[in-house]
Amino acid sequence: MCGSGGVLVARDFLDRPSVQVAPEVLGCVLEHETPEGLVAVRLTETEAYAGLADPASHAYRGKTRRNAVMFGPPGHAYVYFTYGMHFCVNLVCLCSDGSASAVLLRAGAVIAGEDLARARRTRRQPDLDGRRSDADGWPPDLDGRKPDTGRPPIAFRDLARGPARLCQALAIDRSLDGADVCVPGSPLRLRWLTEDPVASTAARSEKIASGPRVGVSSAAEVPWRFWVAGEPTVSVYRAHVPRHRKLVTP
DNA sequence: ATGAAGATTGCCT
DNA sequence: GGCAATCTTCATG
Numbered sequence: 001m002c003g004s005g006g007v008l009v010a011r012d013f014l015d016r017p018s019v020q021v022a023p024e025v026l027g028c029v030l031e032h033e034t035p036e037g038l039v040a041v042r043l044t045e046t047e048a049y050a051g052l053a054d055p056a057s058h059a060y061r062g063k064t065r066r067n068a069v070m071f072g073p074p075g076h077a078y079v080y081f082t083y084g085m086h087f088c089v090n091l092v093c094l095c096s097d098g099s100a101s102a103v104l105l106r107a108g109a110v111i112a113g114e115d116l117a118r119a120r121r122t123r124r125q126p127d128l129d130g131r132r133s134d135a136d137g138w139p140p141d142l143d144g145r146k147p148d149t150g151r152p153p154i155a156f157r158d159l160a161r162g163p164a165r166l167c168q169a170l171a172i173d174r175s176l177d178g179a180d181v182c183v184p185g186s187p188l189r190l191r192w193l194t195e196d197p198v199a200s201t202a203a204r205s206e207k208i209a210s211g212p213r214v215g216v217s218s219a220a221e222v223p224w225r226f227w228v229a230g231e232p233t234v235s236v237y238r239a240h241v242p243r244h245r246k247l248v249t250p
Numbered sequence: 251a252t253g254a255a256g257a258t259t260g261c262c263t
Numbered sequence: 264g265g266c267a268a269t270c271t272t273c274a275t276g
Contacts, residue, residue: 047257056257058272066272083258084269090257104257123260164258215257243255243266 005029005040006192011075011182014190018093018101022048023208023226025091025103025190029111030181032170032188039117039170041108041160042193045227045234047213049090051100055218059100070100075182075190078102079172086164089172091181091190106214106225108160109233110169117159117169157232215240 009028014021023046031040049057051070058067058080069078070092078090090102110117160166167173172188181190207229212220217240227234 049257058257061273064272080257081271082256084256084271086258086269088257106257162258213257217256238258240257241265 006194007197008182008184009190009192009197011073014091014093014182015074015096016094017099018048018050018103019224021091021093022046022103022224023210026208026226026228027193029191029193030089030105030108030170030188031112031191032172032176034171034187036171037113037116039113039120040111041166041170042111043105043108044231045105045107045225047104047106047226048224049102049104050224051095051102053099054101056213056216056220057100057102059102063100067100069178070102071095071098072178075180077172077176077179077181077188079167079174079177079179081174082164087167087173088163089167089170089176104163105166106163107227107231107233107235108166109231110156110159114156114159118154120171121154121159121165121169159233161233162235211237214238217242 006029009025013024025046026043029040029042031038049059051057051059052062054060057070059070063071066080067078069076070090072092072095074092074095076092078092079087080090081087088104090104093101093103095101158165160169170188176188179188180186181188183189208226209229210223210226212223213225214235214237220240
């Protein structure tokens with residue numbers, strides 16, 4: 001047994017098309033153990049990417065250095081860097097047929113290491129530059145607590161709400177690209193919520209919703225985003241918006 | 251070599 | 264609701 005709670009998810013569970021895995025992996029737990037401690041999240045939102053068959057997938061145009069892990073064995077983490085500042089993590093699924101399918105982990109609820117997760121998610125004080133020294137005017141705290149110092153505490157639901165936030169809370173970065181999440185010795189692991197995988201499955205099976213994926217420009221119509229209905233940790237939907245408008249008139 | 255866009259987030263009006 | 268931050272990757276010349 002590793003960490004706390006249930007057994008590791010078997011590699012065979014992930015070695016299937018990502019569209020099957022994405023809804024079924026909801027409720028499973030991703031945990032990352034570092035010298036600082038352990039943080040674990042129960043997955044509440046995922047998206048399926050179908051690799052070579054999916055225009056929205058990083059693997060659509062074939063294998064490159066960045067997406068190489070998606071073509072490798074299933075049960076490994078595909079971590080990529082984006083927007084110059086964020087990391088996102090996927091679980092590599094079926095790939096024996098070269099399909100390179102994967103499941104993007106979009107959100108989760110922290111179930112272990114909340115303090116550490118909050119520390120990682122607390123933005124650094126920008127006062128050093130003197131750019132934002134205006135104290136006061138904090139938004140109302142959900143718990144009714146006043147901030148002790150500096151910044152307002154991050155709400156619990158926001159700790160891993162969104163793919164980049166999830167990575168920040170778990171301290172997932174480039175160094176974990178390719179990490180095997182199906183072996184006990186790995187720092188990054190995927191396990192069932194309870195000791196009984198069947199019970200874990202039954203507990204979440206009736207409340208899964210689905211819809212279009214967030215922020216994708218192509219294949220925007222396929223409902224390959226899955227989430228646990230009613231979960232406050234599920235990220236808000238945002239349609240894709242091109243950021244660089246092309247200059248039309250001088 | 252160069253440039254555009256990106257599986258995002260947080261702060262602005 | 265809009266936009267800047269920030270840098271890697273990929274496509275094109």
